[in-house]
Amino acid sequence: MKRFLILMFTSVMIFSLTSCNFATKTYKIELIVKGSSMEFWKNLSKGAQSAALTNHAEIQMDGPEEEKDPADQLRYIEKAIQEKPDAIILAASDYNRMVKPVENAVNAGIPVIMVDSDVNSKKTLAYVGTDNIMLGSKLAQSLESRVKTGGKVAVISFVQDSYPAVQREKGFRDTMARYSRFQLLKTQYGGSDNAISEKLTAALLKSEPDLVAIAALNEPSAAGAAQALSKSGRKNVRVFAVDCMPTEAMYMEQGVVDIALLQNPYQMGYYSVETAVKALNGQRVEDVYTDIYTVDKSNLFDKLYQQLIFPFSN
Amino acid sequence: MKDRRSIGEKRTRTSIRLGRKFRWNSLQVVLSIVMLGLSLTAVMVISQLIYSHASATINYSVSQNNIQIVSDVAKSIDSYIDEMESISDTITNLLAKEPVENLNRSTVVFLRDDIETIAVFDETQNAVFCTDSRTLRDDIDLTRQSWFTGVIAQHSNYLISVPHVQRLFWGDYPWVITLTRGVTWKQGGVVHNGVVMVDMNFNRIRDLCTRDLENHGYLYIMGTDGSIIYHPMQQMIYAGIQPKEFQATSHLRDGSSQVTNDGQKLSVAVKTLSGASWKVIGVSTLQGLDAYGNGLKNYIMTAVFLLSLALFCASIVVSRGIVSPLRQLVFLMGRISGNGEDICAPEKGVFEIRTLSASFNRMVRRIRQLMNQVKEEQEQLRRSELKALYSQINPHFLYNTLDSVVWLAQSGDQKNVVHMVMALAKFFRMSLSGGRESITVEEELQQVENYLIIQQLRFYNTFTYEISCEDEIKRAITPKLVLQPLVENAIVHGLGTLGESGVITVKAQKRDNMLLFEVRDNGCGIPPEKLEHILETSPKSRNGFGLKNVHERIRLGCGPEYGLTLESEPDEGTTVWVKLPLQFPEAQKEVES
Known part of the structure; x- marks a missing residue:
C-alpha cells in the first residue's frame, strides 16, 4: 500500500513537472x-x-x-x-x-x-x-597596387576620436609606410558629413597639385571627396574608399572612385x-x-555587393 | 469500586488519544491521499489532453491560414505579372501595326507608379522607344545583361529576371524585376528583331509579399534556379547569412507540409506561380497554444493549482465525513469493554456508516439487555437456591429436633422439653424474620445460640459452646443463616466422635473494616486433601454442601472478595472464618435509595 502511494505520488509529480515546460524568454x-x-x-x-x-x-x-x-x-x-x-x-x-x-x-x-x-x-x-586595422591596411595595399606612380596621398577621416577612424588610419598609415613612393598628408576630419568632406577635399585639390590619391575612411568622406574631385575635373587623382552608397557608386562607374572596401x-x-x-x-x-569586400567598377553590380551598396528604398 | 472506575476512565482516554493521533495507515490519510492522487492525475491528464488538442487545432488553423495567404499572394503576383505581360503584348501589337514613331503618343496609358521604365531596344541595343524622358546612359553594354541577351533569339517568350539594380540612367539605381520579350517590327522596309522591356519596381512585389503569417511567420519567393526573388531577410541572404530554415523549406512541393528544423516545428505552404514558375513559400512556426504567450499557460497552471488545492480540501473533508463516524464507533467500541455505561453512536454519515452505527447501537442495547437478564437470572437463581437451602435445612432439622423432643418427653424431662421447644420456636421465628434476607449480627448470633441449645439438648450436653460479639458490630447487617450451617457442620463432622470435651466457639468481630465471624471446633479436623476441595463448586460432591452453599451465597451477594476461609488441623480442630462487608442498617438504606 505504501509503495503504491509513493509510486502514485512520484508519477503525479513527474507529470506535473513535465507539463510545465515554459516557453523560452524573449x-x-x-x-x-x-x-x-x-x-x-x-x-x-x-x-x-x-x-x-x-x-x-x-x-x-x-x-x-x-x-x-x-x-x-x-x-x-x-x-x-x-x-x-x-x-x-x-x-x-x-x-x-x-x-x-x-x-x-x-x-x-x-x-x-x-x-x-x-x-x-x-x-x-x-x-x-x-577589423579596422586590417581594413586600413587593405586600403593601403589596393592603393599601392593600383596607383603605379608616386605622389602625395590625402587621408579624409571622419571623427577624430572615433575608434574605427583611429584604427583604420593606423592600419592605413602603417602599411603605407612600407611604400616609399607615397607621401601621406595630414589627416583631415570631415565629421561624417558629405559637404564638409567635399569642402576639405576641394581645398586639398587646390593646395596639393601632386596629389595622386585620396583615402576616404568612411562613406560620407568618400562621397564628399568624389564629389569635389568630380567637380574639379582632375583625372590624375583617384579616390580609395571605405564603404559605398549609390552616390559613390555612380562616381565609381564614372571612374572617380577607384575601389571601395565594403563592410557588412x-x-x-x-x-x-x-x-x-x-x-x-x-x-x-x-x-x-565581419567580412570585408573589395568592390570596383567591374563587380559593382554583383549580386552580393549590389545589396550592400544599393539598399532597398522603403 | 472507586478504583475500578478510575481504571475504566483511563482506558477511555487512551482510546481517544489513539483515535486522534496522526497515523499514516489510518483510513482518513489513505482515503485522502488516494482521492487526491487520483483526482490530481485526472486533472493533469485532462488538462494535458485539452492542451494538446487545442494546440493541434491551433496548429491546423495556422497551416490553413498559411496556405490561404500563400495562395492569395501567388494569385496577386500572378495577376500582376499578367498585367506586365499584357503591357508588353500591347506594345508588341502596336509595333506590328503602327510605325515606331507613333508609339510615343500611346505610352501615356502605360505610365504607372509601379513601372519604372518601359523601353524597346533593337538588335543593335539602340533604344527606339522609352517611357522615361531622361537620356539613357550610353556606356551600358546590354549584351552583358541577361534580360537582354536571354530573349533576343527566342522572340515572343517572356523572360522575367531576378530582382536586380537597374542602371539605365546616371545616378539612378532602382531595384527592379525586368520582364522582356522578343518583338519584331518593320521600319522603313527593314525588319528589326528587338526586345520589349518592362521594369517593374521591386518594391511593388515586396509590398505584395509583405504579409505577416501567424507566429512571426513570413513568406518568400524562390526562382527556378533556387535563387531568391524575395525574402524578408533578402539583404541578409545576400550578405551571406542564410536563415536556418531555408535549407529545410526550399525543396518542398506545392501544398502544405510540416518540417522540423532546429527543434522547431514549421508549417510550410508552397504555391508555384503559373506564369513565372516562381515558388511562393510561406513559413510559420507551429507553437500550438504557446503562440498565445505564457499568459495562457500560466492561466492553466494556476487553474490546475487552484483545482488541486480545492481537491485537497475536498478530499480531507470527504474522508473525514466518512471516517469520523467510524472513528467514533471505534472509540465507543473501546468503551464497551470498560463498563456498562449508556453508549449510543450517532447515526449519521453515509448509508453504510449509518447502518453500521445502527447495528452497533442495536448490539449495545442487546448486550445491555442480556447483561440485565443475566443479572436478574442470577438473582433469581440465588433466591431459589436460598429457598432451597432453607427448605433443605428445615424439614431435616425439624424432624431430628422433634425426634429429640419426643425422646425427652418420653424420658419425662419436662424442663428440657420446654427449653428445647422454646428454642425451636425462637429458631424458626427468626428463620422467617419477616421475609428479610438480612438480619443483624446480634440476631444471627441468637439464632445460632438457639440452634446450639437445641443441639446441645439433643446430644445430651456432650459439648459446650461459647458465643462472643464485639459491641460495635452488634447492629451490623449480615445475611441470615450464615453461621447455622457452619455450626451444624462443626457439630456433625467435627465433634461427632468426641466426648464431653468438645467446644464450639462462635465469634463476631470487626477486622480491617470487615465483619468477620469465626466458628471454631476442637474436633477431628478435616483431612488436607478434602480441605482443598471443600469450597469448590462441584455438583456431585455431597460433602460440605452446607459450607459451599454459604460460601457461594456470600460471594454472589457481596462480591468475590468475601466468603469463607477454612483452616484445619487433623485431631486439633477446624476454624471457619466468614468474611462479610461491614454494613449497618442506615448505610444499607442509603445505598438502596
Whole structure:
C-alpha cells in the first residue's frame, strides 16, 4: 500500500513537472548606434532585426540622428540604462569618452556588446564588427597596387576620436609606410558629413597639385571627396574608399572612385544580436570580425555587393 | 469500586488519544491521499489532453491560414505579372501595326507608379522607344545583361529576371524585376528583331509579399534556379547569412507540409506561380497554444493549482465525513469493554456508516439487555437456591429436633422439653424474620445460640459452646443463616466422635473494616486433601454442601472478595472464618435509595 502511494505520488509529480515546460524568454536588447539616419546604421539595424526574429529577442534601435557630436550618445546610453534592457549593443561614438557610461551600464547589471566601434574598456563582453586595422591596411595595399606612380596621398577621416577612424588610419598609415613612393598628408576630419568632406577635399585639390590619391575612411568622406574631385575635373587623382552608397557608386562607374572596401553592416547587426543572446543564455562569447569586400567598377553590380551598396528604398 | 472506575476512565482516554493521533495507515490519510492522487492525475491528464488538442487545432488553423495567404499572394503576383505581360503584348501589337514613331503618343496609358521604365531596344541595343524622358546612359553594354541577351533569339517568350539594380540612367539605381520579350517590327522596309522591356519596381512585389503569417511567420519567393526573388531577410541572404530554415523549406512541393528544423516545428505552404514558375513559400512556426504567450499557460497552471488545492480540501473533508463516524464507533467500541455505561453512536454519515452505527447501537442495547437478564437470572437463581437451602435445612432439622423432643418427653424431662421447644420456636421465628434476607449480627448470633441449645439438648450436653460479639458490630447487617450451617457442620463432622470435651466457639468481630465471624471446633479436623476441595463448586460432591452453599451465597451477594476461609488441623480442630462487608442498617438504606 505504501509503495503504491509513493509510486502514485512520484508519477503525479513527474507529470506535473513535465507539463510545465515554459516557453523560452524573449530578450529585450537596446541597440544604440552613432547616426540613426545614416544608411549604414539602418542596414546594421536590419541585420539586428533579422537576428532578433530567429533568436527570440526584441530590438529597439536608438541613438543620435547624426554622428557629428560624440557627446550626443551619452544621454541615449543613460536612457537605456534607465529602461533596464537585458543587454545593450553599442557602437561607441568615442573610444574614451564612452568608457564611463558603458561601465555604468555594466555595473547596473546590463551586459554590453560593442558593435562596429569599440570602447576603451575591458568590461564589455565582445566586439562585433570589422577589423579596422586590417581594413586600413587593405586600403593601403589596393592603393599601392593600383596607383603605379608616386605622389602625395590625402587621408579624409571622419571623427577624430572615433575608434574605427583611429584604427583604420593606423592600419592605413602603417602599411603605407612600407611604400616609399607615397607621401601621406595630414589627416583631415570631415565629421561624417558629405559637404564638409567635399569642402576639405576641394581645398586639398587646390593646395596639393601632386596629389595622386585620396583615402576616404568612411562613406560620407568618400562621397564628399568624389564629389569635389568630380567637380574639379582632375583625372590624375583617384579616390580609395571605405564603404559605398549609390552616390559613390555612380562616381565609381564614372571612374572617380577607384575601389571601395565594403563592410557588412547586416552581418554586424546580425552577429551582435546573436552574440548578445548567446551571452544572455550563459554561453561563452568571443569577438566576431565581419567580412570585408573589395568592390570596383567591374563587380559593382554583383549580386552580393549590389545589396550592400544599393539598399532597398522603403 | 472507586478504583475500578478510575481504571475504566483511563482506558477511555487512551482510546481517544489513539483515535486522534496522526497515523499514516489510518483510513482518513489513505482515503485522502488516494482521492487526491487520483483526482490530481485526472486533472493533469485532462488538462494535458485539452492542451494538446487545442494546440493541434491551433496548429491546423495556422497551416490553413498559411496556405490561404500563400495562395492569395501567388494569385496577386500572378495577376500582376499578367498585367506586365499584357503591357508588353500591347506594345508588341502596336509595333506590328503602327510605325515606331507613333508609339510615343500611346505610352501615356502605360505610365504607372509601379513601372519604372518601359523601353524597346533593337538588335543593335539602340533604344527606339522609352517611357522615361531622361537620356539613357550610353556606356551600358546590354549584351552583358541577361534580360537582354536571354530573349533576343527566342522572340515572343517572356523572360522575367531576378530582382536586380537597374542602371539605365546616371545616378539612378532602382531595384527592379525586368520582364522582356522578343518583338519584331518593320521600319522603313527593314525588319528589326528587338526586345520589349518592362521594369517593374521591386518594391511593388515586396509590398505584395509583405504579409505577416501567424507566429512571426513570413513568406518568400524562390526562382527556378533556387535563387531568391524575395525574402524578408533578402539583404541578409545576400550578405551571406542564410536563415536556418531555408535549407529545410526550399525543396518542398506545392501544398502544405510540416518540417522540423532546429527543434522547431514549421508549417510550410508552397504555391508555384503559373506564369513565372516562381515558388511562393510561406513559413510559420507551429507553437500550438504557446503562440498565445505564457499568459495562457500560466492561466492553466494556476487553474490546475487552484483545482488541486480545492481537491485537497475536498478530499480531507470527504474522508473525514466518512471516517469520523467510524472513528467514533471505534472509540465507543473501546468503551464497551470498560463498563456498562449508556453508549449510543450517532447515526449519521453515509448509508453504510449509518447502518453500521445502527447495528452497533442495536448490539449495545442487546448486550445491555442480556447483561440485565443475566443479572436478574442470577438473582433469581440465588433466591431459589436460598429457598432451597432453607427448605433443605428445615424439614431435616425439624424432624431430628422433634425426634429429640419426643425422646425427652418420653424420658419425662419436662424442663428440657420446654427449653428445647422454646428454642425451636425462637429458631424458626427468626428463620422467617419477616421475609428479610438480612438480619443483624446480634440476631444471627441468637439464632445460632438457639440452634446450639437445641443441639446441645439433643446430644445430651456432650459439648459446650461459647458465643462472643464485639459491641460495635452488634447492629451490623449480615445475611441470615450464615453461621447455622457452619455450626451444624462443626457439630456433625467435627465433634461427632468426641466426648464431653468438645467446644464450639462462635465469634463476631470487626477486622480491617470487615465483619468477620469465626466458628471454631476442637474436633477431628478435616483431612488436607478434602480441605482443598471443600469450597469448590462441584455438583456431585455431597460433602460440605452446607459450607459451599454459604460460601457461594456470600460471594454472589457481596462480591468475590468475601466468603469463607477454612483452616484445619487433623485431631486439633477446624476454624471457619466468614468474611462479610461491614454494613449497618442506615448505610444499607442509603445505598438502596
